[in-house]
Amino acid sequence: MPELPEVETSRRGIAPYLLHQCVSDVIVRQRKLRWPIPETIAHLNEQVIDAVERRAKYLLLKTKAGVCIIHLGMSGSLRIVDKSTPVGKHDHVDWCLANGNVLRLCDPRRFGAVLWWELPLEVHPLLSKLGPEPLTDAFNAKRLYQCSRGRTLAVKQFIMDNAVVVGVGNIYANEALFHAGIHPKLSAGQIGLKRYEKLAWEIKAVLTEAIKQGGTTLRDFSKADGKPGYFKQELAVYGRDGLACPVCGCQIQSMRIGQRNTFYCPNCQKRR
Missing domain, CATH: 3.20.190.10 (MutM-like, N-terminal)
Structure with a gap:
């Protein structure tokens, strides 16, 4: 998608x-x-x-x-x-x-x-309950922290919730969590403000870089001019199950969270 x-x-x-x-x-x-x-x-x-x-x-x-x-x-x-x-x-x-x-x-x-x-x-029913755009000042660590209090939902599902922030889909949720060093299954409510500061920054950075490079090339997507996007070659964990982590060399693992494929490094993203 x-x-x-x-x-x-x-x-x-x-x-x-x-x-x-x-x-x-x-x-x-x-x-x-x-x-x-x-x-x-x-x-x-x-x-x-x-x-x-x-x-x-x-x-x-x-x-x-x-x-x-x-x-x-x-x-x-x-x-x-x-x-x-x-x-x-x-x-x-x-x-x-x-x-x-x-x-x-x-x-x-x-x-x-x-x-x-x-x-x-x-x-509009499809737009009225949407959260802030991720690349605006309205989206920040304070919002993530406040919205997550008391939530037991996995943090990956939490940041993919359009009521929290829009547009953080599966690919970029995987990537941002990896760069922030946060295990995707960690409960959103267990994460403190400081770690959310890192995660908010990484979400903005990953999305900004993906837009700069033209999006991610998937089977069903190419740009408006017919040329493919180029961000796929920069992916650190998504779709790399069994390959070496680009940071520590540990084998990337995968699991299902909320019916979505999830990729992570068990060393860089320890569940704590």
Whole structure:
């Protein structure tokens, strides 16, 4: 699944082509995505895109009439193509621009979403309860510490909770915990403020570096220009079960936490 860096990479890739452009038509070939694409998406027609933003893993195309909310789901990707480009089997939505370009959504598994919203974004059911963005000042060690008091939930699950902080998906939760030296199964409530200071810093650092390098190359993801991301070669523990830890040489181990694959170094991330 595309995580925050991949979604941010997509946003940066498409934004220069969409900003201040008029949408001439929205072509929906398949309405049955994670939620049915509403007929009201047609309200985007003849609207100028004033901003291309991201909230958590949602992309937001803002106009004066409302906001088109896009989620890439498990396998979705966005491309800027010419209107003459042949349509593929899994190309479900086209946002046609007056200048001849097309923003095209490809989603083989159809777990993505395309929605239309005309009220303030803060009251949208998918956005209203989200925590702060991880790369803003609103996310810090103090928030992690306060939100974790009395919690027995594993810290990996805790930092992946969108009510605590948005966008820390499985890959980057593994990486941040490794660099912070925190065992992923340690209870969130057992961690003190000082260790949360290290973890908050590492979450910001890992996500920043991933965005800088273009996201993580996975089977279902490549950037908006068709080129793959490059952060995968920098991963320290994720997907490296049985390989040597880059710090101490100990064998990386894996387990399941909250139904997600979890990778850690038993030496660098002792459960204490």
